[in-house]
Amino acid sequence: MKTKVLFFIFSILAFFETNAQCAMCRAVLENEEGQGAAKGINDGIIYLMSIPYILVFMVGFAIYWKYFRKKKNKT
Structure with a gap:
């Protein structure tokens, strides 16, 4: 369980430092001075990439929560 939690935390922290530009966007925006538009x-x-992942996580958590809540009430 600890390894899953540590992996999840590491994944979230690594997510914030990624660069998600496609090759064409990067080539066009690297020519700009100041790099303000590139960062934006x-x-x-x-x-935009994070929204689907958050929605899938919420649905998965709701299913997980409902399954274990039913299991707990049966015992």
Whole structure:
């Protein structure tokens, strides 16, 4: 159980430091000075990418919670 929790925490922390730009976006935005737009687009991509994962996690947690709540009430 500890390894699963540690893996989950590490995954969340690693998620915040990733670069999610495609090759074409990166090539166009690297030519810009200041890199302000590149950072903004990268943050937007990560934001849009995280929403489906959060929704899937919430559905999975709801199913998990419902299953073990029923099991606990039966005993």
